[in-house]
Amino acid sequence: MNGATDDLAKMDLSERKRTDYLDWNEYFMATAFLAARRSKDPNTQVGACIVNEERKIVGVGYNGFPLGCSDDEFPWGKASDDPLGTKYLYVCHAEMNAILNKNSSDVKNCTMYVALFPCNECAKIIIQSKIKEVIYMSDKHAHKSTTIAAKKMLDAAGIKYWQFVPRKSKIVIDFSEIDWDNLNQLPVTPVKSRGIHQNGTS
Numbered sequence: 001m002n003g004a005t006d007d008l009a010k011m012d013l014s015e016r017k018r019t020d021y022l023d024w025n026e027y028f029m030a031t032a033f034l035a036a037r038r039s040k041d042p043n044t045q046v047g048a049c050i051v052n053e054e055r056k057i058v059g060v061g062y063n064g065f066p067l068g069c070s071d072d073e074f075p076w077g078k079a080s081d082d083p084l085g086t087k088y089l090y091v092c093h094a095e096m097n098a099i100l101n102k103n104s105s106d107v108k109n110c111t112m113y114v115a116l117f118p119c120n121e122c123a124k125i126i127i128q129s130k131i132k133e134v135i136y137m138s139d140k141h142a143h144k145s146t147t148i149a150a151k152k153m154l155d156a157a158g159i160k161y162w163q164f165v166p167r168k169s170k171i172v173i174d175f176s177e178i179d180w181d182n183l184n185q186l187p188v189t190p191v192k193s194r195g196i197h198q199n200g201t202s
Ligand SMILES: Nc1ccn([C@H]2C[C@H](O)[C@@H](COP(=O)(O)O)O2)c(=O)n1
Pocket: 041, 043, 044, 045, 046, 062, 063, 064, 078, 087, 091, 092, 093, 094, 095, 116, 117, 118, 119, 122
C-alpha cells in the first residue's frame, strides 16, 4: 500500500468522501420521476427535467390538465365513444410543461430527461425550443406512429436521444431514516450576519 492509500484506510468513515452518491444522470432522471409523482393521471405518470450546459435544472414538469381545467371535472379516462370524454384532448404532456415552466430565458442546448419517449407533438416543441439531447427511460410506445414520427423528426433535426438504464433498481427517500436530531445540530448562520436582508438586497 502506498502512503495515500494507507492514510485513507486509517480514516474514519465520516471523514471519507461518500461513494454511493447519485451520478448526474441518476440525479436528473430521479428528478423527472419525482415530478411525475405530482401527476393526477391514474394510468400513466410522466415527468420531465431540463438541464442546461452547466448541469443546472432549468425546468421541471409532469402531465396534467391546463390551468383552470379542474382535475376533478375533466375526464381522466382513456376510452369513450366521445373523444371529448377522454383525457387525450386536454392533457398537457410533461415535456411541454417542463419547457413552459423554464426559469431561464430559453432552453437552447439543454438536455431533457424524461420518463417516457416524447410523442410527435412534444418532439416538435423540443426541436423548436432547441433542446439538443433527450434522455428517456421507457420506450413502451415505440411501435406507435406518434413515437415513430417523433424519432423521424428528432433524427432530421440532429437531436441525440438515448435510453437511460439505471445502475440501481431503487433510489429511495425514506423520511423515517433521516437523522433529524443530527440535522438540527447543523450550525445555522443567522441571515443578518451574512449581510443579506429578507428582500435579497445586501
Ligand atoms: N411522452 C409522454 C407520453 C405521454 N404523456 C402523458 C399523456 C397522458 O396523460 C399519459 C398517457 O396516458 P396513457 O395513454 O398511457 O393512459 O401520459 C406525457 O406526458 N408524455
